[in-house]
Structures are given as structure tokens and as C-alpha cells.
Amino acid sequence: MLVRQKIKYIQTLGQKKFRQEEGVFIAEGPKLVKELLEADAAAVREVFGVTDWVEENASLLAKTTVNTITAAELERISQLTTPNKVLAIVQQYATSEPISVKGQVILVLDNIQDPGNLGTIIRIADWFGVTQIVCSPDSADRYNSKVVQSTMGSIVRVKLNYTDLEEWLGSQKDIAVYAASLDGKDITSIQKIKEGIIIIGNESKGISDAILQLATTRITIPAKGKAESLNAAVAAGIILSHLL
Amino acid sequence: MLVRQKIKYIQTLGQKKFRQEEGVFIAEGPKLVKELLEADAAAVREVFGVTDWVEENASLLAKTTVNTITAAELERISQLTTPNKVLAIVQQYATSEPISVKGQVILVLDNIQDPGNLGTIIRIADWFGVTQIVCSPDSADRYNSKVVQSTMGSIVRVKLNYTDLEEWLGSQKDIAVYAASLDGKDITSIQKIKEGIIIIGNESKGISDAILQLATTRITIPAKGKAESLNAAVAAGIILSHLL
DSSP states (O other): OOOHHHHHHHHHHTTTHHHHHHHHEEEEEEHHHHHHHHHHHGEEEEEEEHHHHHHTTGGGGTTTTTEEEOOHHHHHOOOSSSSSSSEEEEEOOOOOOOOOOOOEEEEEEEOOHHHHHHHHHHHHHHHHOOOOOEETSOOTTSSSSHHHHHHTGGGGEEEEOOOOOOHHHTTOOOEEEEEEEEEEGGGGSSOOSSSEEEEOOBBTBBBBBHHHTOOOOOOOOOOHHHHHOHHHHHHHHHHHHHHH | OOOHHHHHHHHHSSSHHHHHHHHHEESSSSSHHHHHHHHGGGGGGEEEEHHHHHHTGGGGOSEEEEEOOOHHHHHHHHHHSOSSSSEEEOOOOOOOOOOOTTTTTEEEEEEOOOOHHHHHHHHHHHTTTOEEEEEEEEEEOTTSSSHHTTTTGGTTTTTEEEEEHHHHHTTTTSEEEEEEEEEEEEEGGGOSSEEEEEEBBBBBTTTTTHHHOOOSSEEOOOOOSSOOOOHHHHHHHHHHHHHO
16 A cells, blocks of 8 residues: 555655655656666666556566555556556666767757657657767756656667756867758758767757857758748757758 | 636637537637738637737737737636637638649648647648648547647648548559558658658557558658657658658
């Protein structure tokens, strides 16, 4: 049985402040929790699963505190509209080492605000083999429940850093920096790259001027119709599909 | 002042059944409502705007019943988390004529369930100059508030039809039909097209078998990483950017 105090604790983890204090985040649903367990079982501190799920996944749960709960209890702790068999409390990732661009393509996000967009971009990065994303400090929190859920498991494989973009980009020498804007080179005319930085900007304001100044090439998805813009995640997907 | 009966009426339009009975839908926010007024002022039956908005847009409102309301009243009728100056009741579009593929590219959606995805796909179609989408009858309703809002105005320019896909596709002769799947030709190796049909499938199940049989070419976005799939709207954006 789930005690009242535990339910409250899980509910507070909906807030960034408490997640940071505790160094954990919430993940839900069989697919995502299984990916987390398979990637690093020791990082999954505690799971709350319905009987079926716990029995089916017993072999993965040796290193984890397991709570078998009822569907009604899951409903009380879940942040999903449709709770889905299991919720896990997972340890946040260690802040990674200073990031080197050498030999890889890194995605940079300047103030992506919408958690769904951030999660979808993490999933897109994973699809195209990009394993490192650098975000401005004002971007959505990677441990926000909507971000975690919309990565569909890719949060396990893609590293995120939050850092001052001006400073970090300024310290990169001899690296090609591509910035998505409305007045750049047609992406279909640009050669594929194996190394470099690709910057995607805020949903309504695009990339901030100071950051745009640090780009070596501005790139654009050519419009054939009358829409004024594309969704930031869709733009990221199109750009990666042409450049990688 | 907004009478109680009117508030109730607007709230019922959140449901498809009532929207169909009344032949209208709800649109919100200055940008979207302005695009609707500019496209066809007579179709905007009634607007509910705060004083500022009504004064600024007086020249567009000659053909429309205008209600000047308070921010608190807008809050009561709005379906948005953050109500934004104006809400409009708009006439649904006439069901269009039988669709001809001749000389154009048509997007076909097989059971797209998520309203945000459908709205984003309409916006993508508009960006790439695709003006006609054909949806299976079990797809999300184009007049759902989340669909309307996430088109960001593109709902004005892109026509949607809901029809039995098997029947409609079966009746198309000598037309190239591309279907997004996980086992098709690499989209980067396919020549650009000026005419044809592009099918995008359901978020988790993809394109149904019966529909897939009617495709002349299966196409795939090559994966370089480990994500199992891409979001349906992102996939649509990538495919259109390569094929058009």
C-alpha cells in the first residue's frame, strides 16, 4: 500500500525545484521504464508498478526498490492523462564533461520553451545519431515530465547540457556553426556534414541576435506556401535529415 | 455582457457533435482570428474580443457580430490555458468537390489521432505549398480546438477531406502513391515530384496493411541512431522537404 507521505513526495517531483533538490525525475509507462532499466538499472531508484507489470519484469528489478500498487494508486501518483502500468523515480544524469565538438555533430537549442518540443527534438536527435545537445539555461527542463515522456526513451541515449551559449560558442574555434533562420542558404544546397554545430531557436522569436552573430552559416528551409513558420521540432527534423 | 446561455453555447462547441450540428468551430487569438477575417470575413459569424482588440480591428469587423467582453469573460469561454484577447465562432468549410490529384501533390493521413499532430501537419503542408489533405474518417477532427490552434492560421489555406481511403486510393489511376514505412526506399535517393500522393500513418501503428497495399513506392527516413520511430508530424515534414 502506498502511504500518504509517499504520494505527496511523488507529486512534489512535478516541480523542477524539488526534482533538483532530490536529484531525481519521474518516468512513466512500460516502454520508457524498461529502456531506463536496461540502460542503467541502478539509476532507477524506485518503481511503482501494477501486479502484471512487476511480475513480467521481475528479472530487470534486482537493483531497484519495487512497490506493487493498484491501478487506483497509480492514478493518484501519475502525471499522465492515462496512467500506464508503471511509474519510476530515476536518478538525474551527472552533468557531463566539457563538450568537445571534434568529429561529431552537436545540436544547440536557444530557448526552446515547450516541453513537448524539447522531448520531440531529443527523439529526433537520437534518430539521426546526434548524442549531444547543448541548451541555453532558459530552455525547458529536460526532467520535466512532458519532456521525459515525449522523448519516447531517447532520453537514455542523448546527453543534454545547459550552459551559457554565447560563452560556449565563443570558445569553439575552427568549427562550422549552422544557424536556422528565415534568411539563410537553402538547406537543400548545403553539403552533408560530419562535424559541426547546428543551432535551433525559440518557437516564436527564433535565435537571439547575440547567438546568431556567432554562426558561420545561416540556413533556411525553403518555403513554397504561405505558412509563416514551422514548428521548432519539425524544423530540427528537416535540417538534420538534410545535413547528416 | 455575456449572458449565461451564450457561455454555455460556446462551451458545448468543444464537442464534435455540437460543432457538426451547428456547422461552426472555435478559433482563438489575434493572429488566427485576423487570418480568418482576412480570408473570408463573412464566415466569421461572431467574435468575442476585449476592448483593445475590437478597437484595433474595427475595419475587419463590418460583416461580423461583435461582442466586446472583459478579460474575465474571455477566461470563461476560452479553451486555452492562456486566453488571448479574442475568440471567434467560425463557419465550417463546405465539403469540397471530388479531389483530383492531377498536377499536384496531395497528402493522405491514415488515422492520425493526436490533434496537435494533425494541426502541425496542416501547417507543414501549407509551408511546402500542399493545399489538399485527405484523411481517413477515424483521424482527429479538423475543427477540434487543438487542431485549429496548432495550424497557426494554415487552416485557412489547406483543404481537408475525410473519406474512405481504400476506396479513394483505389479509384486513382496512373498516379504515384508514396507510403511512409520503416522498410522502404531511402527518401534521400528519391527524385523530387510535382504530382502524386504521399501517405503518412498512425502515430503508433503506421499505415494500415490494406492502405499500404495500394502504394506504388514505400519510402523511409533512414535512421542513424537508435530511436524506434519519429513523431508523425516530424516525419511528414522531413518527407515533404525531400520530395517537393
